[in-house]
Amino acid sequence: MKSQLKLVKYAAIIGAMVILMSSCLMNGSGKKFQKTIAGEPLDAIIVPGYPFEDGRWSMIIKLRVYWAAYLYNTGVAKNIIFSGSAVYTPYVESKIMSLYAQELGVPAANIYTEEEAEHSSENLYYSYKMAKREGFDKVALTTDPFQTGFLKPYIKKMGFDDLIILPINFQKLKLSEMETPEINASLAFVEDFLSLTSRQDVATRKMGTKGKLIKYEEGDLPM
DSSP: OHHHHHHHHHHHHHHHHHHHHHHHHHTTOHHHHHHHHOSSOBSEEEEEOOOOBTTBOOHHHHHHHHHHHHHHHTTSBSOEEEEOOSOSSSBOHHHHHHHHHHHTTOOGGGEEEEOOOOSHHHHHHHHHHHHHHTTOOSEEEOOOHHHHHHHHHHHHHTTOTTOEEOOOOTTSOOGGGOOOOOOOGGGGBOTTOOOHHHHSOHHHHHHHHTTTTOOOOTTOOOO
16 A cells, blocks of 8 residues: 555656646646637536545645636536546545535535546546536536646547537646645545555556546447
């Protein structure tokens, strides 16, 4: 378990560095952001999860949740779909993000949690399908620029042509004002947890990342 947590810490550090570098590229995207949100509000936004270590949320989780809360609280989005199972730590990622979002002013009634996904491609597929089942028409993927770039090809391959891409706009978020609210993380805790690294070998995890482990619905074409 210690080695798994070290892996999560390392990934968090690298991820935070990537996000900070990506912010430099995104600072000129104000006009594109305004064009994207023009018109009717989004019915829902999809926010992929990230591992949560007991008592601490990483910068990646913080940015994704704060961005989602910003979009809801400013009327850009009506609902939020957080996605992610308990993957590398015994906390359901989508539930953790939901708890933080509620503390940031998003009503529980407007939050949906997709709790099956264990890879980014699964976050995308299962959340999009949930959105359509809920009757949401105008839907956007909202995450950091790095993950957005990774998922763009999968959006096309899955045939989600109507999915809007709305990555974090760092001009709208003030890192210095991002406080850490108190949550009851035990509400997202899973008993008898078994990490993904114990359930899938490296080759299988790579297949999952590429969307080859998705449980496709009838009529969908596996990638």
